[in-house]
Amino acid sequence: RIAYFTFEGFGKEFVLVGEFFGEGNILLCNNEMKILALQHSIDVRHRKLGVGLEYTQPPSNSIDIFNLKESDFDELKTTDLVAAKWFGRTLGLPKKYVEAVFEITGIDGKRIGNLLSNEEIKKIFETVKKIVSDIISGNHDVVIVRDERIEVLPLKLGKLEGDVTPANSFIEGLDTVFTESIIAKGKSVQSSGSDKKIKELQIQILEQEKAIETVKERSKNITDAANSLFEMVSKGIISITDNVAGEILANHNAKLVNEKGISLIVIQDEKIKINTQSSLQSIASVLFNEAKKQSAAISSIQAIKEKTEKKLEKFQSKTESERDLITVSEIRKKNWYERYRWFFTTDGYLTIGGRDAASNSAVVRKHLDKNDKIFHGDIFGSPFFILKDAENAPDTSMNEVAHATVCFSRAWREGMYGVSAYWVHPDQVKKSAPSGEFLPKGSFTIEGQRNFIKSETLRLAVGIIKQDDNYILTCGPPEPIKKYSTCYAIIEPHGLEMVETAKKIRIEFSKLEEQIAKNIPIDDYVRVLPAGKSQIIKVEYGDAFTIPL
Structure with a gap:
């Protein structure tokens, strides 16, 4: 487990050490195993771990399970320990495996x-050896067990409680278990507000039940x-x-007291005013009336x-419905150009652009080739x-790229219509400043x-494009986006902030392709x-052509 x-x-x-027992630990060591950093320092009788110390393993059991x-089982013949406890201490086997050994052999582990x-003892030895051999040799009979929690086992260990389903391999089982756990945790995080209300x-309800019991007891005592x-x-x-x-x-948990000249009978912190000159029957009537009030x-x-x-009940039902609406999608491998602004022109040419100063620089330095054309807006604050x-x-493609260059520039934010973009050949772009300039x-x-190339309008389209088995978002001139979406x-300038616009587009798309x-x-x-x-002008189905590769 190290x-x-x-x-x-x-x-x-360097050596990174991962300890997968107890609370777990991660340690970074040099090539001489001197500890440079660690997650948890340890200072116990048999082991000390800290920065500057040499890494040491915990003392191993005298028996090598492999x-x-x-x-190795001779000691079991003489020990005063319960057999199952001896196993746990001597072999370090998990409780589930120890229980399985005794269940399979039909021997009482107590x-x-x-x-x-x-x-x-020989039967126990042979059973343990077979379990270990099957696990390390890959002779698995993998099952996923869903009981109080979900877990995967490489072998069927005796009688298993809960929902037991087979898996093709231990790795597949682990993937299923961790995926379900991560999804459940993610849904729990997203619905934490609702869970708090529940x-x-x-x-x-617990406080109200407690109050009812308290009042019942008080009424009975009165x-x-x-x-x-x-x-x-x-x-x-x-x-x-x-x-x-x-x-x-x-004797009945009551007492007579006098507070500021007023006679009271105190029963379980309840003070009942009485007249001591009245008959006992009259006082009893006062107490019975108070008991009725309590009831x-x-x-x-x-x-x-x-x-x-x-x-x-209503909130739990609502929360359950909300959890069902929480979607989980597999992380897909993105195309290299998705880190930038991108779209395919109507004629099928790939276009990429910068999002900020860093990506502007990357677009030109990493991806500008001799057969490309590079565009920039005739305005300060334009992407390449x-x-x-x-x-x-x-x-057609040249005009679409020029249009996109203007729309993704400061012109959109300022609502500046009539701005032009220009294009040049790659050899016209100099990546360093002239001497003496910055x-x-x-x-x-x-x-x-x-x-x-002049851009008469400021208009873009956000579209969902199918690529292989995935659906991805892009934004560009309306004509090519419509073609492939x-x-x-x-959308046009002015209107809602970016996040609100995004939410509204998602809602509108959900009406078409939920x-x-x-x-x-x-x-x-x-x-x-x-x-x-941005403001949304219209939302509709696209031509849904397959994206060119």
Whole structure:
């Protein structure tokens, strides 16, 4: 249960140690196993771990589970320990495996070790050896067990409780178990607000039940005290102030007190005003009336409790429905160009553009090739866009890229119509500043003739495009987005902030393609939008052509 990862960095060799027992631990060591950093420091009798110390393993058991011999079980013949406990201490086997060994052999694990016969010990040894051999050799019969919790076992270990389903391999079983656990945890996190409300209501119900029991007990004690007054009468007592009367009250958890000249009978913190000059029968009547009031309060609390229970039931049902609506999607491997702004032109040419200064720089430095054309807006605050393999690109594609360059510039945020973009050849772009000058990050020098293309409108489209078995979002000029999209939304400047626009587009897409739209995270919707406010002009189905590869 210890793993070592050896790797190199900074010209040196390091070892990362993972301990998978107890609370777990992660340690970083140098090549001499001196500890450089660790998750948990340890200082116990048999082991000390800390920065600067040499890494040591915990003391191992005397028996090697992977190389068992029958003689290893000789100690079991003489031990005063219960057989199952000896197994846990000596072999370090998990409880489930220990229980399985005794279940398979038909031997009671609670028997003292030295009371087992040689035949029984041999049977235990052979069973343990077979289990270990099957596990390490890959001779698995994998099952997933869903009981109080979900777990995967490489072998069927005796009689298993709960829902037991087979798995094709231990790795597949682990994948299923961890996936279900991660999804359950994720749904729990997303519905934590609802869970908190449910817990509050459950606490309220418990408090109301406690209040009902308290009032019931108080009513009973008051009734008992009232009945005790008739006991006094039968004994010839005529006044509540009589000493014997006080003793009888005490036997019924009650007492007579005087506070500021007012006589009170105190029963379980309840103070009941009485007239000591009245007859015992009259005082008993006062107590019976108070007991009735207490009983009446029970009905009121019960009614409130029932309302709370209905509220809880309704909220639990609503929360369960909300959890069902939480979607889980598998993380897909993204295309390299998805880190930038991108779309395919109507003619099928890939176009990529910068999102910020860093990606602007990356687009040009990493992806500008000799057959490309590079675009920039005739405005401060414009991204660079590259039309890939565009040596013979039609005017349609050139115009679409110019349009996108303007729309993703500051012109969108400012609502500046009539801005132009220009394109140049790759060899006109200089990646370093002229001597004595400075270029900000994401900026480049353009030399030679610039070819301008005016963009008359500011209009983009957000679309869902199918690529292989996945659906992805992109944003670009309306014509190409419509061509390749399952559904798309046309947007213009002004209106809602980016997050609100993204939410609204997702809602509108859900009306057309609910499952597809819901499976795309809201962050992806925000990510494709131009910086600034946007308004939705229309939403409709696209031509849904297959995206060119």
